[in-house]
Amino acid sequence: MGGFFKPRTDGVDLFVRLTPRSSADTVEGIATSADGSSHLKARVRAVPEDGAANAALEKLIATWLGRPKRDVTVTAGATSRLKTLRISGDAGEIAAAIVARTDPGASA
Structure with a gap:
């Protein structure tokens, strides 16, 4: 497992493929693109206008990881x-x- 996130000195970069306008806000797991790169699949109900989908994704991932929302920011691919x-x-x-x-299979 790996490739869909990268540890940094100040945290982690997480690579996500977002589907907006979904029926629910959810994280669906890991997928691999045709080029071989891995990413986390996520869906949000928000529309991709005025940053609404990005804000919903930040909130979703923060909740999913049990982190404060202020700790999660879209840094690329807005x-x-x-x-x-x-x-x-x-x-x-x-x-x-x-x-x-x-x-x-990981022990939590």
């Missing part, structure tokens, strides 16, 4: 479906939370 989110904080703790939420 107008694209493929986004990079910066999750600020202890990189080891955040990475462990991501693995626990995405790997059914």
Whole structure:
């Protein structure tokens, strides 16, 4: 597992493919693109206008990881479906939370 997030000194970069205008706000798991890159799949009900979908994604990921919303920011791909989110904080703790939420075999 891996490739869909990258630890940094000040947190973690998480790579996400966002689908707006969905029926629910949810994280669906890990997917691999045709180019071989991995990303987390997420859906939000918000529309992709005036940053609403990005704000909904930040809130969704913060809740999903049990982090304050202020710790999650879209840093790349604001107008694209493929986004990079910066999750600020202890990189080891955040990475462990991501693995626990995405790997059914991981011990939480």
